[in-house]
Amino acid sequence: MKRTxxxxxxxxxxxxxxxAILPLAFLVVLSVxxxxxxxxxxxxxxTSANWNFLGRGSAVIFSSLGxxxxxxxxxxFASSIAGLFAGREIARLQGWRRRFAVALxxxxxxxxxLALSIGLQYSLLRSGMGGRxxxxxxxxxxxxxxxxTLFFAGIFAVFDWRVEDEARSLGANRFDVLRRVTLxxxxxxxxxxxxxxxxxxxxxxxxTLLIGQGLVNTLPLELMSYVSAGQxxxxxxxxxxxxxxxxALLIVAGLAVRRLRVVIA
Amino acid sequence: xxxGRGERFALVxxxxxxxxxxxxxxxxxxxxxxxxxxxxxxAAITLPPEKRxxxxxxxxxxxxxxxxxxxxxxxxxRVRRVIAGEMHERVGAALDAMQMGEFGNRAPxxxxxxxxxxxxxxxxxxxxxxxxxxxxxxSALDPALKRDIRAALLAAHSxxxxxxxxxxxxxxxxxxxxxxxxxxxxxxxxxxxxPAELFARPVSLGVARFLNIANEIRGRADGAGNFSSPLxxxxxxDGISSGPAVAVFSPAAVxxxxxxxxxxxxxxxxxxxxxxxxxxxxxxxxxxxxxPVGSSxxxxxxxxxxxxxxxIAVFPLPAAQAPEELATGT
Numbered sequence: 331m332k333r334t335x336x337x338x339x340x341x342x343x344x345x346x347x348x349x350a351i352l353p354l355a356f357l358v359v360l361s362v363x364x365x366x367x368x369x370x371x372x373x374x375x376x377t378s379a380n381w382n383f384l385g386r387g388s389a390v391i392f393s394s395l396g397x398x399x400x401x402x403x404x405x406x407f408a409s410s411i412a413g414l415f416a417g418r419e420i421a422r423l424q425g426w427r428r429r430f431a432v433a434l435x436x437x438x439x440x441x442x443x444l445a446l447s448i449g450l451q452y453s454l455l456r457s458g459m460g461g462r463x464x465x466x467x468x469x470x471x472x473x474x475x476x477x478x479t480l481f482f483a484g485i486f487a488v489f490d491w492r493v494e495d496e497a498r499s500l501g502a503n504r505f506d507v508l509r510r511v512t513l514x515x516x517x518x519x520x521x522x523x524x525x526x527x528x529x530x531x532x533x534x535x536x537x538t539l540l541i542g543q544g545l546v547n548t549l550p551l552e553l554m555s556y557v558s559a560g561q562x563x564x565x566x567x568x569x570x571x572x573x574x575x576x577x578a579l580l581i582v583a584g585l586a587v588r589r590l591r592v593v594i595a
Numbered sequence: 596x597x598x599g600r601g602e603r604f605a606l607v608x609x610x611x612x613x614x615x616x617x618x619x620x621x622x623x624x625x626x627x628x629x630x631x632x633x634x635x636x637x638a639a640i641t642l643p644p645e646k647r648x649x650x651x652x653x654x655x656x657x658x659x660x661x662x663x664x665x666x667x668x669x670x671x672x673r674v675r676r677v678i679a680g681e682m683h684e685r686v687g688a689a690l691d692a693m694q695m696g697e698f699g700n701r702a703p704x705x706x707x708x709x710x711x712x713x714x715x716x717x718x719x720x721x722x723x724x725x726x727x728x729x730x731x732x733x734s735a736l737d738p739a740l741k742r743d744i745r746a747a748l749l750a751a752h753s754x755x756x757x758x759x760x761x762x763x764x765x766x767x768x769x770x771x772x773x774x775x776x777x778x779x780x781x782x783x784x785x786x787x788x789x790p791a792e793l794f795a796r797p798v799s800l801g802v803a804r805f806l807n808i809a810n811e812i813r814g815r816a817d818g819a820g821n822f823s824s825p826l827x828x829x830x831x832x833d834g835i836s837s838g839p840a841v842a843v844f845s846p847a848a849v850x851x852x853x854x855x856x857x858x859x860x861x862x863x864x865x866x867x868x869x870x871x872x873x874x875x876x877x878x879x880x881x882x883x884x885x886x887p888v889g890s891s892x893x894x895x896x897x898x899x900x901x902x903x904x905x906x907i908a909v910f911p912l913p914a915a916q917a918p919e920e921l922a923t924g925t
Contacts, residue, residue, distance in 0.1 A: 492657045495624055498644040499651040500671040500722055510674070514661045 354573065360566035380567040391552065391571065397463070398532065398548040399575050404467050406528035406579075409474035413523055414516065416475070417482020421489065432483060438476035446473065447536040454541050461545040469541040470534050474527040481526060485519045518587045525583040532576050596777060596784055598726070601756035605763055605773035609805055613782040614762040618728050621760070622651035635725035645674075649726035654734055656715035658703035664690070664714050665699035671722035689717040692754055693747055708736070712744045716751040727752070727759040733768045745772060766806060770794075778802050794845055800910040803843040809883040810849070813912060816840040822909045825878045826857075826902065831909040839912040846872055848906035849884035851892075856899030861892050875900060 360366065361380050363373030384391050420431045438446060450469045451460070459465030493515065497507045513520070535550045542548070549572050556565035598604040608614050620627045621634070623644035632640045639647045650671075658667050666673075668689055672682045690696045693713040703711060712732070719727060732748065733741045749772065752759055763769050769776050770790035777787045786798045797803035803811075814824025818837030822829045829842060850856070851873060859877035866888075873884045873892055877900050884900060892898065 490657070492653050493659060495622075495644070495651065496653065496657045497659070497670070497674075498624075499622055499649070499728075500674070500718065501645045502670070502674040503643070503645050506674045510670070511659060515659075 357566050357569050357573075360563055361570050363563065380563045383564060384567050384571070390547075391549070391568070394547045394549045394552045395571060395575070397546060398550065398572075401463070401467055401470055401538075401548065402528045402531040402575060402579075405470040405474045405531035406524040406526075408467075408471050409478045409527035409530075410520055410523035412471075412475055413478025413482045413527070414520065416479040417484075418486050420479065420483040421486030432480070435476050435479040435483065438473045439480065443473070443534070444536050447540045450537065451540040460541060461543040463546055466538055466542045466546045466548075469537040470531040471527075473534070473537075474530040477526050477530055478523045481523050482519065485516065521583050521586050525579055528579050529576055532572075596787065598758045598760055600725070600758055602775065603752060603759045603761070603773050605761045605769035605776045606779055607763060607766060607769050607776055607805075608779035610764070612779045614779055615730055617779065618651065618730055618760065618762050621647075621726070622649055622728050623647050624651070647726075648724050649728055650719045650722055650724040651728040652715055652719055652730065652732065654731040656711040658706075658711055658714055658718075660703050662703075663699065664695065664701045664703065664706070667703065667714055668718045668721050670718060675722075685721050686717075689721040689754075690714075692720070692750060693717040709740050709743050713747050716747055720751045720754050720757075723755055723757070725757060727757050729759070729761045731762055731764070733763060733765060741768070748772065766794075778805065780805060795848075795906045796908055797843065800841060800843065800912075803908065803910070808843050808845050810842075810844045810846070812842045812880055812882075814840055814842060816909065816911065825880050826882075827878075829902075829904060829907060829909060835909060835911055839914070840909050841912045842907050842909045844902070844907040846883045846885035848903045849882055850901045850903065851875075851884050851886050851890070852898050853901045854899070856901040859898055859900045861894055861896050861898060864892050864894060873898075 359373060362376055362378065364375040364377040364379065366373035416435065420428060420435065423431055441449075447469070450472060454460055454465045454469060457465075459468060493511055494507050497511045498504075502510060532550075535554060538546060538548050538551055539554075542551075544551075549568065553565055553568040553572060556562075556568055606614050606617065616625060619625045621632055621639075623639070623642065627640060630640075631638065634648050637648070639649070644651075658664075659670065662670065665686060668686045669682055672685060677685070686699075687696065690699060693716055695710065695713050695717060698706065698710065698714070703714070706714065729748070733744060736744060745768070761769070761772060773790060775787055776790055776793050778785050778793070780801060786793065786802050788796070794806060794808065797806055797808065812824050812826055814822050814826075816822050816831060816835045816837060816839075818835070820830055822831045822835075822840055822842060824842060826842075831840070857877050859875040859882070861873055861875055862881065863874040865872045865874075868888075870888055871886050871890050871892075873886060875882055875884060875898065882900065886892075
């Protein structure tokens with residue numbers, strides 16, 4: 331009986347591991363190979379030339395990596411804080427107002443990124459933010475905020491509002507309640523929302539391309555240029571580098587939230 | 596309605612009467628549509644909760660789970676920027692008063708239900724508000740814990756004698772801690788009286804029925820100060836016109852086993868921890884009576900009943916509830 335129940339779980343775990351690890355493993359192998367033709371299981375020739383090539387142009391790679399990291403960190407920070415307040419307000423709404431607000435928050439998440447890019451491009455270019463870091467950051471915050479708002483709306487749906495009432499009754503003003511009660515209680519969701527915003531920003535290519543107008547160079551754009559030039563091995567090498575910031579963030583966030591109990595409800 | 600400094604006031608009423616809403620309006624959590632609220636002589640209706648000088652305690656103690664017991668109790672002092680030395684002294688004194696002095700470093704999650712109540716009370720009194728508001732503090736507690744928390748509440752109150760308002764649906768709890776009890780029905784405060792007076796002299800049949808006063812004997816008022824019923828004639832207060840009426844009295848108004856009383860037959864004996872109640876039949880009516888613990892009665896046996904007229908209230912009976920013979924006087 332136990333074996334029957336365990337089998338699907340093991341199968342699911344294996345499928346998840348293959349789905350998550352195999353593409354990354356493929357990326358790493360491609361980055362250290364010179365020739366790899368179907369149906370060979372492994373490359374015919376191993377090389378460090380791809381890494382050497384990117385190392386020679388390290389200034390560009392590191393600059394774009396730095397821009398990507400700065401965008402993701404800023405977008406993660408801004409979207410987690412703004413999402414907290416937006417989600418909180420949504421959770422306090424009732425009936426059709428709540429459903430409408432949730433739909434609004436869902437819009438930038440649901441709309442195809444390219445369509446969102448076109449819409450944002452029009453408004454941001456008109457406001458003079460096109461081709462600038464701040465414009466791209468603002469564009470990244472839009473979808474990230476959608477995710478973090480929905481995330482916090484869910485958190486606040488189970489939040490015990492009585493703790494805030496109790497704190498007010500004990501003499502705390504709104505700022506004190508936020509500083510001493512609400513934010514400390516929500517430390518773990520805040521870290522998780524920051525990670526979410528960071529990752530959403532890392533994944534934005536059409537937005538960066540259209541709003542940045544080629545003047546804000548991020549690592550995904552570098553990667554895309556290698557892909558469009560047919561340089562698969564270099565693209566794979568850049569792809570490996572691209573995984574570093576999100577992985578580093580996930581490790582740091584994972585360590586941070588391990589010490590934080592969930593005490594919201 | 597006024598609650599004086601040092602007074603303990605209990606608010607009772609049926610579910611949905613507005614007890615908790617009233618308490619939350621006083622605390623500032625809901626906005627009153629009309630009327631005035633003053634705390635310690637200061638108009639409070641436009642003030643935010645933190646400026647009302649009234650601490651509201653929820654039905655189950657709400658401690659801040661990310662703070663230690665000490666920091667929970669220190670919370671009102673920290674937000675008031677009280678200096679560290681004084682804060683430690685006051686928090687220590689409040690925890691000691693609630694017999695929680697040894698628990699300062701503990702996390703709220705590690706405390707028992709009773710301990711959590713005590714910490715919440717310590718936190719409330721350390722702020723020394725003019726008004727303590729407690730919403731159903733004894734509900735969902737077992738009898739032993741209820742006694743414990745009631746004692747803790749009285750101890751907390753005795754620390755500096757604030758005005759205290761307690762919402763409860765339990766008349767025993769209300770009578771046990773309150774100097775006065777207010778009855779709220781359909782959003783209106785229909786009677787305010789000391790516990791003994793409230794149960795002996797409810798102002799209306801509605802209040803009497805809400806208080807679950809056990810005995811109702813139907814009869815007829817003659818409009819001249821007399822009420823006639825199967826149990827005999829009773830003098831009634833002025834203002835009750837001729838017509839169907841009902842006499843209402845608690846089991847305490849019925850004395851059992853006195854010489855010269857009316858003969859009654861015992862229908863049922865209910866033994867409670869603190870008293871015994873009998874259901875007896877006399878003159879064709881069933882009446883509930885209270886007698887001391889240890890009284891021995893046998894179901895089917897005979898005894899006598901005497902009614903304490905001082906503790907009987909007579910009210911006109913709404914026509915819809917009056918039997919035809921009472922309505923017509925036949």
